[in-house]
Amino acid sequence: MVAKPAGESIAHKVERQLRSDILSLALPPGARISEQEIGELYGSSRQPGREALISLAKSRLVEILPQRGAVIARISVSKLMQAAFVRETIEKAVAKAACNSFHFHARSRLDDCLVEQERAALAGDRTTFRRFDDLFHRLLAEGAGLPMAWTVVEDLKAHIDRACCLSLRNAEALQRLVAEHRAILAAIDARDVSAAEQALNLHLSDLLRDLPRLEAQHPDLFE
Template identity: 45%
Template sequence: MNAQTPLPLGHSKAPSATRGVSERLRQAIISMEFPPGTRLSEGEIATRYDVSRQPVREALISLSRIGLVQVLPQRGTIVTRISTRHMMQVRIAREALESAIVQRACERFDPVIRGSIDAILETQARAACEGDYMTITAADSQFHAALATGADCEMIWQIVLDVKAHMDRVRHLTLQDRDSMRILVEQHRAIVDAIDQRDPEKADHAMRHHLMEILRDLPRVLAERADYFE
């Protein structure tokens, strides 16, 4: 417990079992492989993923902090159900954070990362034409992450990632047609344009408009799959 020990630290992306299970579970929940209300058992997941219960348990703790699962002591663990009230707060939080990011991006933005963004948008535009859902969403994540990194807001991006998980889950329910995919790319372009013009208000507006759209179809999903909501 002695203070001031150097511990030279050279960052690690250790591919531990816990991290692996955590990532797989997170993906499974977002992609609705484990839909809201699914009952998860530490032991069952352990045998399924061929690890012991301990890594599973630690992964579930992480996911419960994000809010993707609820651990009920001595009773069980379930995939969190969707709540409109919760989603409203998620939207507000993400809007506030990402708006702050783009506003800061208007002040200063890493030119190298700015250069990489064009390629991301191009990839996304092509995927939109082909209706390639996987590539679209992957590029979407890269785009928003690039904005945060370029604005020197990587720590804020970590927070956004957590709230984003909830929105991604909902978006996975709303089948995206190609038109809305194209609109998505246009909105991204509008955000970049505003940053290029160093116009904070415009950037703020573009970002909020972009994020608002994601939950547009939430009421429809609520009507169709009431069992996913609480």
């Protein structure tokens, strides 16, 4: 049995690829993009490209101008700050629930997750790092018995991730994030709600502190 006997539809593959390219800023905000060129880029027809665009428009990563075309959305500071705020309130509530009780299985996976993430940080492998960063927050929600909280946070991250990507250009920042993850987990293990909330606040406000610099440095990426 092969790993992936095809499994996924072309439209989904295109969507994932395109989302990744947008989040990594490989496709610059403000650039126009048509269904046709997405199709050509992937060796398929317009249809999968169209469906990918519709999906990404729901995440606000592209903006569809009716009857005219689509553009890669610029980073909105206002939306970013709102998304960060909402995310923080959700994750604090998750942490509070986690302090109350935590599923054993998720807890053990979190240890592995942190090890892998630290390895990626040391290797400077941002792609892998980000994958385990997501996994950390997802496992936190699952362990607290609130898996849906992660799906909400995941949507919010669309507004945050590109700025995050800009901010994490130096390797020591990656290791700091891992340390913050450990602090969050330690507070939850100790069932110390206020410590957990404080650790989360620190973790999520890293980016906001860096935001003015990013905006000054890359004015064309912001709206």
